[in-house]
Amino acid sequence: MSRVYLLVEGQTEEAFVNELLIPHYARMGHYLTPIIVSTRTGHRGGVVSYAKVKPQIARLCRQDAGAHVTTLFDLYALPSDFPGKGSPAYPASASGQRKAEFLEAELARDIVQPNFIPHLQVHEFEALLFTQIEAFEPWTDNDRVLEPLRTVCSNTPPEDINDSPHTAPSKRILAAMPGYQKTFHGPLIACDIGLDAMRAACPHFDRWLNVIEGLGQGSS
Numbered sequence: 001m002s003r004v005y006l007l008v009e010g011q012t013e014e015a016f017v018n019e020l021l022i023p024h025y026a027r028m029g030h031y032l033t034p035i036i037v038s039t040r041t042g043h044r045g046g047v048v049s050y051a052k053v054k055p056q057i058a059r060l061c062r063q064d065a066g067a068h069v070t071t072l073f074d075l076y077a078l079p080s081d082f083p084g085k086g087s088p089a090y091p092a093s094a095s096g097q098r099k100a101e102f103l104e105a106e107l108a109r110d111i112v113q114p115n116f117i118p119h120l121q122v123h124e125f126e127a128l129l130f131t132q133i134e135a136f137e138p139w140t141d142n143d144r145v146l147e148p149l150r151t152v153c154s155n156t157p158p159e160d161i162n163d164s165p166h167t168a169p170s171k172r173i174l175a176a177m178p179g180y181q182k183t184f185h186g187p188l189i190a191c192d193i194g195l196d197a198m199r200a201a202c203p204h205f206d207r208w209l210n211v212i213e214g215l216g217q218g219s220s
Contacts, residue, residue, distance in 0.1 A: 001029040002216035003067035005060050008034050010045035012125055013072045015187035024195060047073050050081045061113035068215055070117040074124035075100050076168050083110040096122035096159055097204045119208045122159040126169035128190055130158040131201040135192040139185060145176050159202050
């Protein structure tokens with residue numbers, strides 16, 4: 001068995017972990033606990049500053065050395081002080097997966113805790129929902145509004161959908177469905193799609209879950 005604390009970006013990710021990941025991994029002996037990152041006293045959610053996030057990661061790693069700590073932060077719109085973001089070696093023109101891998105390595109180097117597993121979602125949580133646009137259909141009275149989403153999915157893998165302020169996955173969804181509510185619809189649509197389909201379409205996400213599944217192997 002293993003215990004994993006997930007420091008998540010907000011309520012959407014917390015609900016996703018609670019509703020989809022926790023039941024799935026409990027059956028495998030992995031016990032996950034989501035914790036929303038704190039931004040300031042009395043406020044939670046949003047990675048607005050790495051300086052505020054780093055102590056929370058380090059504290060979680062140290063308070064339970066027998067557990068693992070991982071992150072579920074969006075690659076999209078990370079703060080400028082995030083490790084590696086301002087490095088000349090940052091592969092700004094590379095794929096989202098390559099950028100995430102670079103920043104994850106820099107984050108691990110900065111945290112320096114043996115039980116820490118860095119993870120960035122490429123490019124944001126909503127990319128997972130592009131695995132199956134059909135899952136949006138129950139939430140709209142007119143399926144034709146989903147055509148722009150179907151079009152991008154026809155030639156772009158979910159994790160390759162870009163991250164500009166106008167064309168990031170969540171921005172595309174909102175343009176097609178102005179009534180989309182991230183914290184409500186997001187986790188429900190993800191549950192309808194299911195982990196197997198999302199993992200098949202999103203290799204970076206799949207790799208992260210493979211790491212979690214490998215924890216505790218060989219221990220009693």
